[in-house]
Amino acid sequence: MDQQLLAKTFVELADNLVADFDLMDFLRLLTDRCVGMLDASAAGVLLADRDGKLRVMAASDEQVRLLELFQLQNDEGPCLESFHTGAPVIIHDLTREIDRWPRFVTAAHRSGFGAVQALPMRLRDETVGALNLFRAAPGPFDPPATLIAQALADVATISLLQQRTVHRGTVLNEQLQTALNSRVLIEQAKGKLAERQGIDMEQAFTALRGYARAHNRRLADVARAFISGSEPLAGLGA
């Protein structure tokens, strides 16, 4: 493991956790670092909505197929299990789990993944979601890497609390709701931009994020403005 990148990542994450930070951009950064540092091929952050359905908040790749693989776990798979038990689920060799999760294993295999781990995101006494890591090659995960992944999952959970609070008491519900809606905004904006420019979903996401960063704005705000066409967004063809 690259110790320097690890140290840099935590500094970077801490640096991001200041007031008025951009949760959506932050979670994506976190999934990217999982891939960069932890020997993962793909990573995603999933949060439960108020019906207990897991929804993708961020992914290291915005392509439809990967999002599908995360979403599929509302029926079966390591994320669902980790979310329900509040414990990590680590699978070294996915092919052995075909009877346990037939649909999930088939889809994961089709996407080229051989191993997976899901780490619970816990806030207070409640599990609110899971961090999901996929790796192409089967085989054991490095134990320190799993510890670090859990630390990153914890940071992701804490970051939810950093969102501006409206009123006490119902903070968590509120923040989850706002975060989930931000994600819907981003999906809608990805669709519009991808169609307009003839690009794929990952390129659309990257363009939106690039614009938000360049103009020091939140990704969700840029997405909203882009959809409504309420202001000219140079370079996004709005």
Add this chain to the structure above:
Amino acid sequence: MLVAEQAVRRGARVGVVDVCTAAVAALPVGGAGMSAMSRSAPSHPLCSTDDVSEQLEELQLTLGEGPCVDAFLHGSAVLTPDLLTRDLQDRWTVFADAALEAGARAVFALPLQMGAISPGVLDLYADVPTALDAEELADALAFADLATLILLDTRIDETGAPAGGPIPEQSIEDLGAYRAEIDQANGILTVQLGVGIEEAFVRLRAYAYARGRRLADVAADVVARRLRFSPDAEPDRTDEET
């Protein structure tokens, strides 16, 4: 389902008023009301369960201030357990007093929204100081989600898709089956049809209804570019609207 029961009792198709009635039955509130809101068109009250709710809706739209207005503008719930709080009176100088006068003490405003789609706000009030616990808030948010769909479905009727019957089973089902493709397809349709995001969503749902298909499946076809919508020739639809 509570909401559907209300509609049966009324002997009509499920409407936003049934959501309001069901919310009052399920939550520690005295009344509920809903207003259609828009950034570009005048807002107007849609329904209310009692006089107090009706007054609250009208007050906010007339005054242009209040929890409902804030909820719409910020896209997040505004929970006011007690209007008789100093900073709330400063925040809504006219509304706070008028609402107290009307008989409301606690007001909860929940935006109806799905990403950039935000057709209105659901308002709940209680005549005594009231805080919603986490579960009650979750229920309130669920009522708001259902109201969003019903409100948009009303527009499906206006566009001439099959109407009159109860909300199709799959429509409720779709509520629980969140798919990123639905939102992506929604964004794609704004470009293909040259319409706003709400209209795009209505057209997507109308198409799914008309063919008895699941919304998620139709959306997946759109995202995979297997299905294209066009403003002039919507597939198999003759009842064009503008």
